[in-house]
Amino acid sequence: MHEPLTAAEYKAIAADLQFPTNAFIDGTFKPASSGKTFKTKNPATGETLAKVAACDSTDVDFAVSKAREAFDDGRWRLQHPAERKAVLLKLAKLIERNRHELAVMESLDSGKPVRECQTVDVPDTIHTLRWHAELIDKLYDNTAPAGSNALTMIVREPIGVVGCVLPWNFPLLMLAWKIGPALAAGCSVVVKPAEDTTLTTLRVAELAHEAGIPAGVFNVVTGSGKDVGEPLGLHMDVDMVAFTGSTPTGRRFLRYAADSNLKKVVLECGGKNPAVVLDDAEDLDLVAEQVVNGAFWNMGENCSATSRLIVHSKVKDDLLKRIGAYLREWKTGDPLDPENRIGALVNKAHFDKVTSFLDDAKKEKLSVAHGGVTQNGAFVEPTVVDGVTTKSRLFQEEIFGPILSVTTFNTLSEAIALANDTNYGLTASVYTGSLRNAIKLSREIRAGVVTVNCFGEGDASTPFGGYKESGFGGRDKSVFAHDNYCELKTIWIDVSERSVDETIR
Ligand SMILES: NC(=O)C1=CN([C@@H]2O[C@H](COP(=O)(O)OP(=O)(O)OC[C@H]3O[C@@H](n4cnc5c(N)ncnc54)[C@H](OP(=O)(O)O)[C@@H]3O)[C@@H](O)[C@H]2O)C=CC1
Numbered sequence: 001m002h003e004p005l006t007a008a009e010y011k012a013i014a015a016d017l018q019f020p021t022n023a024f025i026d027g028t029f030k031p032a033s034s035g036k037t038f039k040t041k042n043p044a045t046g047e048t049l050a051k052v053a054a055c056d057s058t059d060v061d062f063a064v065s066k067a068r069e070a071f072d073d074g075r076w077r078l079q080h081p082a083e084r085k086a087v088l089l090k091l092a093k094l095i096e097r098n099r100h101e102l103a104v105m106e107s108l109d110s111g112k113p114v115r116e117c118q119t120v121d122v123p124d125t126i127h128t129l130r131w132h133a134e135l136i137d138k139l140y141d142n143t144a145p146a147g148s149n150a151l152t153m154i155v156r157e158p159i160g161v162v163g164c165v166l167p168w169n170f171p172l173l174m175l176a177w178k179i180g181p182a183l184a185a186g187c188s189v190v191v192k193p194a195e196d197t198t199l200t201t202l203r204v205a206e207l208a209h210e211a212g213i214p215a216g217v218f219n220v221v222t223g224s225g226k227d228v229g230e231p232l233g234l235h236m237d238v239d240m241v242a243f244t245g246s247t248p249t250g251r252r253f254l255r256y257a258a259d260s261n262l263k264k265v266v267l268e269c270g271g272k273n274p275a276v277v278l279d280d281a282e283d284l285d286l287v288a289e290q291v292v293n294g295a296f297w298n299m300g301e302n303c304s305a306t307s308r309l310i311v312h313s314k315v316k317d318d319l320l321k322r323i324g325a326y327l328r329e330w331k332t333g334d335p336l337d338p339e340n341r342i343g344a345l346v347n348k349a350h351f352d353k354v355t356s357f358l359d360d361a362k363k364e365k366l367s368v369a370h371g372g373v374t375q376n377g378a379f380v381e382p383t384v385v386d387g388v389t390t391k392s393r394l395f396q397e398e399i400f401g402p403i404l405s406v407t408t409f410n411t412l413s414e415a416i417a418l419a420n421d422t423n424y425g426l427t428a429s430v431y432t433g434s435l436r437n438a439i440k441l442s443r444e445i446r447a448g449v450v451t452v453n454c455f456g457e458g459d460a461s462t463p464f465g466g467y468k469e470s471g472f473g474g475r476d477k478s479v480f481a482h483d484n485y486c487e488l489k490t491i492w493i494d495v496s497e498r499s500v501d502e503t504i505r
């Protein structure tokens with residue numbers, strides 16, 4: 001079903017694509033009220049793909065008012081849970097039916113390899129939506145042990161109008177991580193995709209409408225962070241913002257909430273994720289494969305990317321050799337060629353940011369064990385920089401590109417201290433043959449997701465989010481994400497003799 005096509009087939013799809021270019025508000029596509037547009041480009045070639053509506057606060061106000069209307073009249077939240085489930089399942093089906101088109105659109109707009117769009121982003125988007133749809137008619141509310149004089153119910157209610165602010169690195173998947181639980185809970189959403197990657201969000205909004213999500217429930221306002229993100233964050237009638245992106249922008253949303261209506265804010269921000277390899281790791285080939293995958297898939301443009309290899313000095317040289325061998329399979333180039341695993345970085349500014357870390361490696365006279373090569377001002381080959389110290393920017397800052405730093409240790413406590421020597425705490429992976437060491441490291445590393453003898457972000461059923469400056473306010477995925485989009489209400493009903501007597505009198 002999700003097997004890659006050939007490069008020629010992808011190019012044929014690309015040649016026929018129609019791009020949605022207007023905001024989607026109240027069930028219809030609309031140009032920006034100002035009439036302005038911005039160009040969205042293919043980062044691999046620099047060519048303009050489309051001119052998209054450059055919305056501003058007027059469009060945000062309009063979208064929020066329509067989302068509020070839809071929420072208040074209950075056209076979605078008051079539908080029977082089984083009906084809402086059926087609609088969300090239909091949306092998943094429509095995405096599946098249009099999977100090749102969406103994979104190509106995602107690849108063209110973001111520079112991601114189409115192979116991964118086809119085998120990860122699109123199928124995981126479908127799975128996420130199905131998972132949350134299936135939850136809708138299976139979640140029970142609670143009663144409290146209030147004794148025989150009262151019946152106390154603790155019920156979830158949808159929080160209201162939710163602003164979903166998305167990053168450019170997994171446009172479809174992060175959309176699903178937000179709208180899946182938000183729509184399942186019965187909320188209305190106003191989605192702000194990243195300016196670099198708006199196209200697939202608009203297409204999914206169109207499919208959502210076709211699936212039967214009522215007008216006003218799923219809105220998309222396109223435009224910049226300043227013109228659309230900020231008014232959404234400051235809006236007095238938005239009940240919650242669910243954000244994925246950088247930590248500095250996440251902080252802004254906390255300020256927007258404080259300066260407006262104290263809306264709930266859930267942040268999924270950056271990471272500087274370690275892979276800790278002990279000298280008792282059993283299979284260094286497997287470690288090499290997992291570290292390469294963790295560091296380089298999606299070009300390292302991934303908040304959960306393995307960014308720091310923290311390896312026992314005894315096994316470092318052997319492991320770096322094996323990593324080099326795996327990297328031979330990781331070709332860089334045309335994102336529409338399914339042979340390539342490394343595509344283009346999302347834009348020129350980001351390319352410059354990522355390559356500034358290569359300049360640092362040179363300045364610091366660090367040894368580049370693999371890669372270090374760029375192509376056409378848009379591509380960076382997978383790079384491994386050895387001998388990185390904790391003071392280096394390569395060790396401390398989120399690179400968000402295909403660069404892995406290597407640091408060695410000699411004792412377990414040194415490994416834990418290195419892993420935790422960061423302001424971030426999103427993910428970590430641990431490689432060891434000892435159950436005791438695996439448990440110790442998983443508990444001592446301060447991160448929201450720790451994987452043992454593998455790399456990954458878990459599946460739809462496991463929460464995803466970070467400690468420290470990696471996250472705030474809740475988790476994506478799982479039933480815990482559903483709870484993000486709900487208020488808890490206590491209903492206390494007096495059923496004592498006194499209340500019965502009073503009612504009768
Ligand atoms: N944790 C993660 O998954 C991500 C982390 N990053 C990190 O952030 C760095 C910068 O990437 P960038 O895309 O700029 O990430 P941002 O955090 O700036 O962008 C995330 C989202 O927030 C919006 N936004 C930007 N500025 C504001 C603002 N002032 N007010 C409200 N909304 C705003 C963006 O809109 P728009 O893009 O349209 O301006 C986008 O929709 C990357 O190099 C990487 O290190 C980036 C993306 C994802």
Ligand SMILES: CCCCCC/C=C/C(=O)O
Pocket residue numbers: 120124167169170173244245268301302303304457
């Ligand atoms: C297959 C799961 C991919 C999850 C990627 C999670 C990344 C989140 C982010 O960068 O914000």
